Amino acid sequence: MCSILTKVRPIHRAVALSLRLGASTECSRYAATQSRRLSRGVNSVVDPLLINARFYCSRTAKTEGLLFRQFTYLHCKFVQNTICHLFEVESCTYTYLLADTKTKEAIIIDPVLETIDRDLNLVMELGLKLTLAVNTHCHADHITSSGLMKKRVSGLKSAISKFSGASADILLSEGDKIAFGKHYLTVRETPGHTDGCITFVSADESMVFTGDSLLIRGCGRTDFQQGCPKCLYDSVHDKIFTLPDNCLIYPAHDYLGQTVSTVGEERKFNPRLTKSKDEFVEIMNNLNLPKPFKIDVSVSANLVCGLHGL
Numbered sequence: 001m002c003s004i005l006t007k008v009r010p011i012h013r014a015v016a017l018s019l020r021l022g023a024s025t026e027c028s029r030y031a032a033t034q035s036r037r038l039s040r041g042v043n044s045v046v047d048p049l050l051i052n053a054r055f056y057c058s059r060t061a062k063t064e065g066l067l068f069r070q071f072t073y074l075h076c077k078f079v080q081n082t083i084c085h086l087f088e089v090e091s092c093t094y095t096y097l098l099a100d101t102k103t104k105e106a107i108i109i110d111p112v113l114e115t116i117d118r119d120l121n122l123v124m125e126l127g128l129k130l131t132l133a134v135n136t137h138c139h140a141d142h143i144t145s146s147g148l149m150k151k152r153v154s155g156l157k158s159a160i161s162k163f164s165g166a167s168a169d170i171l172l173s174e175g176d177k178i179a180f181g182k183h184y185l186t187v188r189e190t191p192g193h194t195d196g197c198i199t200f201v202s203a204d205e206s207m208v209f210t211g212d213s214l215l216i217r218g219c220g221r222t223d224f225q226q227g228c229p230k231c232l233y234d235s236v237h238d239k240i241f242t243l244p245d246n247c248l249i250y251p252a253h254d255y256l257g258q259t260v261s262t263v264g265e266e267r268k269f270n271p272r273l274t275k276s277k278d279e280f281v282e283i284m285n286n287l288n289l290p291k292p293f294k295i296d297v298s299v300s301a302n303l304v305c306g307l308h309g310l
């Protein structure tokens with residue numbers, strides 16, 4: 001059995017440092033792609049600095065008076081199988097913070113338990129008033145911090161789809177508006193990955209937060225939690241691909257470090273959703289992906305805002 005190699009080459013250190021330092025989007029994307037590339041072979045040299053790397057990057061929003069941040073939760077861990085120790089990225093989850101720059105009212109989308117301090121520190125630093133923590137669905141791969149956030153931020157409310165089966169202060173459905181200052185997001189129901197998946201569209205349709213319904217050049221799996229490939233196909237085509245071509249897509253995950261796409265790009269290049277519905281169903285029924293590491297604990301915890309045992 002081979003062991004974890006600790007020899008640090010300059011390229012690996014550069015990758016690790018850019019991950020750790022919360023470097024620019026381009027840098028982060030490069031780093032994540034490199035880390036994945038480096039992790040493929042059994043003899044890959046893995047920089048220990050990559051373990052538990054957590055970072056965030058910022059982007060500007062096209063909308064006047066809208067503050068926008070995209071955070072990455074990249075939790076890397078070593079997994080031992082029968083052949084070797086493999087370097088595996090466990091969860092590549094994006095959390096989004098949006099705020100009205102004038103009133104300072106803010107909302108957070110898909111916050112992760114492990115990064116609650118990072119998120120709340122930035123909220124505090126920027127002088128924002130966080131009013132809502134909303135989840136795009138009942139996640140299977142990580143635990144939400146929305147419940148714990150409610151305990152730490154006075155007046156904060158939680159929200160999730162009414163079809164998620166989860167408890168929250170606000171149960172959302174099609175057409176609901178999530179307001180923060182002069183801005184708002186509109187809820188579109190996009191079931192398929194789970195029954196309770198929702199997508200949020202900004203008022204000027206310049207941004208869409210797709211959760212796991214649509215990923216960059218991919219989409220959420222449909223093999224557990226009421227997964228339904230046909231429903232997912234219809235959801236994406238009817239509720240997301242009908243948005244303008246230049247609408248920016250912000251997903252809940254990316255496993256290659258890609259941070260953003262557009263509706264036009266995905267409509268053209270998404271290798272799953274550009275197929276016919278029958279072909280899509282065939283693809284989705286044969287993904288043969290391993291179950292998320294934390295599925296058992298995550299789903300039950302997320303049904304209660306991540307507050308199990310707290």
Ligand SMILES: N[C@@H](CCC(=O)N[C@@H](CSS)C(=O)NCC(=O)O)C(=O)O
Nearest residue numbers: 090091140141218219220221291292293
């Ligand atoms: N290795 C990860 C889980 C990866 C995974 O299954 N991702 C989900 C979204 S989180 S439930 C997914 O839908 N992936 C689609 C795909 O094509 O990869 C872990 O162990 O957490």
